[in-house]
Amino acid sequence: MKRYTLKESFYSLQGEGVRAGTPAVFFRFSGCNLACNRSTHSFDCDTDFVGGEKWSAEELVERAHALGSDGCRWIILTGGEPALQLDAELIRTLKKAGYRLAIETNGTRELPEGLDWICVSPKVAEDRLAQRRADELKYVLREGDPLPQPTVEAKHLLLSPAFDGVTQETLETASPLPLANLRWCASLCLKNPPWRLSVQQHKLWGVH
Numbered sequence: 001m002k003r004y005t006l007k008e009s010f011y012s013l014q015g016e017g018v019r020a021g022t023p024a025v026f027f028r029f030s031g032c033n034l035a036c037n038r039s040t041h042s043f044d045c046d047t048d049f050v051g052g053e054k055w056s057a058e059e060l061v062e063r064a065h066a067l068g069s070d071g072c073r074w075i076i077l078t079g080g081e082p083a084l085q086l087d088a089e090l091i092r093t094l095k096k097a098g099y100r101l102a103i104e105t106n107g108t109r110e111l112p113e114g115l116d117w118i119c120v121s122p123k124v125a126e127d128r129l130a131q132r133r134a135d136e137l138k139y140v141l142r143e144g145d146p147l148p149q150p151t152v153e154a155k156h157l158l159l160s161p162a163f164d165g166v167t168q169e170t171l172e173t174a175s176p177l178p179l180a181n182l183r184w185c186a187s188l189c190l191k192n193p194p195w196r197l198s199v200q201q202h203k204l205w206g207v208h
C-alpha cells in the first residue's frame with residue numbers, strides 16, 4: 001500500500017490568494033525539489049518540510065475527518081512540494097470521501113487530473129514550469145522586482161509581498177508587515193490590472 005509522507009496536518013483558514021479566509025484541512029507534504037533562498041530568489045524559504053510521518057490514503061481521509069469541523073469540505077495540499085508525492089489514487093480517495101482539493105505548487109511537476117483549485121507559485125524560470133494551467137498564479141516579490149511575465153494560463157494573477165525575516169518571535173512582538181515590499185506590489189497592481197495583491201494574512205491573523 002502506498003504511503004505519503006506529511007510534515008504536518010492541521011485545520012485552519014486559508015491565509016492568502018483568492019480563497020483567503022476559507023476554512024480547510026491542510027496536508028503539508030514533506031520534501032521539496034527546490035531550495036529557495038535570498039541568493040537565488042526574492043526570499044528565504046520559511047517552511048520546514050524535512051521529516052514527517054507516513055500515511056495511507058485511507059488514513060488521510062480519517063485524519064481529515066478528525067481535524068475538520070462538520071461542514072469543512074476543503075483540503076489544501078501543500079508542502080514542501082506536494083506534487084512530488086501526489087498521485088491519482090490519493091486524489092480519488094479524498095474526493096470519494098466528499099472533499100474538494102486545492103493545491104499549492106511551485107509548478108515544476110505536471111499535476112494529476114481531478115484537483116478543484118490549483119495555485120501555482122513559480123520559483124523557477126517560466127520555461128522550467130511543467131504545470132501550464134492554474135486557477136491562480138502567485139509570485140512572491142520584493143521591492144524593486146519587475147512585474148512577472150507569466151506564460152502559464154491562469155484565471156487570477158497575484159503578487160505577494162515577501163515577508164523578510166519573519167519569525168515566531170517577531171510575529172508576537174511587532175507588526176511583521178513587510179511595508180516596502182507590500183507598497184511595491186500594491187503599486188505594480190495599481191499600474192497593471194488585472195494583477196491583484198495577495199498578502200500572507202495568516203501571519204497577521206496569528207493562525208497556523
Ligand code: SF4
Pocket residue numbers: 032033034035036044045046047049079080081106123
Ligand atoms: S518551492 Fe516553496 S517549499 Fe520549496 S524551497 Fe521554495 S519556497 Fe520552500
